[in-house]
């Protein structure tokens with residue numbers, strides 16, 4: 280019997296609120312959990328409960344539909360009911376309290392269980408757990424040193440990247456505890472078996488390894504700014520991709536990392552320092568307010584705007600309120616327009632979201648590219664990845680969508696992610712650059728010839744005004760060009776640009792591939808070429824010249840090719856390695872008493888880890904649990 284005075288345990292109420300918020304408004308469970316007001320709660324328990332509910336949300340819907348619980352119990356809050364049901368059926372398998380909602384859900388227990396046993400085949404099979412992805416922060420650690428460090432701990436390095444992407448995907452599913460490999464596309468990303476716990480690893484605490492999902496890392500991989508570039512990260516916090524960019528460019532060049540939210544800006548700034556990302560300059564401001572003249576040298580833009588997050592946290596977002604979706608997409612379009620039009624030298628933009636809703640993805644791309652005054656080509660990502668990718672966008676908003684890529688939890692074993700690569704039409708870029716030069720020359724001419732300040736400032740004001748309206752008008756800039764210069768430019772263009780096709784809104788690359796020509800300085804370097812060069816460098820890292828004989832032997836012992844081998848057959852190896860790890864632990868244990876304490880500590884923190892492991896949200900989550908804080912926590916303990 281329930282008692283009127285008994286309240287629903289508070290953690291169930293909070294879990295229900297967060298579950299509702301994530302489901303209807305978007306955002307990630309972790310970011311809502313780390314909300315200041317909730318800091319005093321055991322976030323690990325809440326996180327487990329919410330993710331468990333999300334994981335089984337589809338099943339719970341069916342169970343509810345069948346039992347008609349929500350129709351019968353009109354006063355029962357549906358979000359709370361789902362949390363309680365998840366706890367009852369898939370979590371602790373009990374509800375401790377005597378509150379009315381708990382007792383109501385309990386009264387349906389038999390019906391629920393009967394439905395489950397009758398419909399086992401219909402109920403959703405769980406998505407395979409994702410591997411643990413680790414990005415090596417090559418600003419602080421080479422990939423070869425990282426491989427050696429893990430091997431020294433008893434992990435076995437397995438090569439499985441020489442076949443196709445499909446082979447690789449098959450093989451990473453077979454990784455067992457203490458195996459690791461390099462990612463197929465990004466050699467500075469290592470892949471460990473799902474559930475590998477690295478939150479307390481020394482390299483993680485030292486920011487030498489970053490726990491970042493592979494899919495999110497593809498944005499930087501495909502933006503591919505060569506070292507020395509000027510890059511703008513328009514929505515930067517917590518800084519996963521910013522710091523990846525810095526490592527990618529070998530800290531050579533300039534990265535402007537802009538973040539509007541103050542708290543997140545602080546996280547970003549700290550993360551940038553801790554990761555040794557010295558070429559990054561952080562800005563606490565609204566990206567949409569960056570005006571022409573502020574960052575004119577920007578050549579590459581990473582645009583990873585706020586989104587519904589429907590690719591994260593399993594698949595909670597079966598739906599989203601249409602008003603919220605409309606707001607999000609309108610902002611996303613605004614961002615993209617701004618990126619395309621406010622930076623005269625920009626030649627490549629990567630637009631990405633961790634959403635699986637085409638409205639935030641293919642539709643944004645199609646709408647903006649089609650109506651943009653500057654001319655852009657949506658690159659075929661599958662082609663850039665030489666066919667070694669599975670999921671592409673849909674054609675529901677036009678052919679551009681199919682050139683974008685999706686990463687999907689069930690087939691790529693990553694977080695859900697969308698990405699589009701946009702390259703500026705070289706002619707359009709040249710026109711913009713000429714306009715810039717001419718503008719500068721004219722200003723200089725006017726100053727030298729005593730033209731009044733007000734004339735100059737009125738020109739400036741016009742530019743700014745245009746940008747505030749979201750679109751910067753290149754044609755007007757061109758009008759300021761002296762006529763003679765125009766003719767000269769035309770001749771120059773004719774000499775340097777055989778690609779004189781009639782470009783429509785979306786320019787054609789067909790001709791540019793047919794008439795293969797020497798790449799001009801201002802054109803973006805082909806992504807594939809840059810990726811190959813950088814991957815070669817990463818591979819070179821693996822083979823340091825002064826390789827000690829001992830190291831070599833050890834590496835041979837711990838390295839095995841998976842291609843053509845069935846790793847399951849290698850049943851002895853994990854055992855051996857586990858023993859090695861045990862021996863290693865023993866040695867450390869003999870050396871210091873502290874280790875024993877640490878072991879206890881680890882045990883007590885088990886919950887914590889399981890939480891972090893159960894969802895790899897890639898971006899925000901792993902930074903918000905900043906290693907710095909962890910260190911502090913460790914000290915406190």
Ligand SMILES: C[S@@+](CC[C@H](N)C(=O)[O-])C[C@H]1O[C@@H](n2cnc3c(N)ncnc32)[C@H](O)[C@@H]1O
Nearest residue numbers: 514516517518519520538539540565566583585
């Ligand atoms: C999806 S997150 C970015 C994740 C980040 N790229 C990473 O890899 O760690 C979007 C970020 O954009 C920020 N943001 C939203 N609107 C902004 C604006 N107008 N200007 C700058 N930052 C903005 C949000 O506060 C949020 O931190």
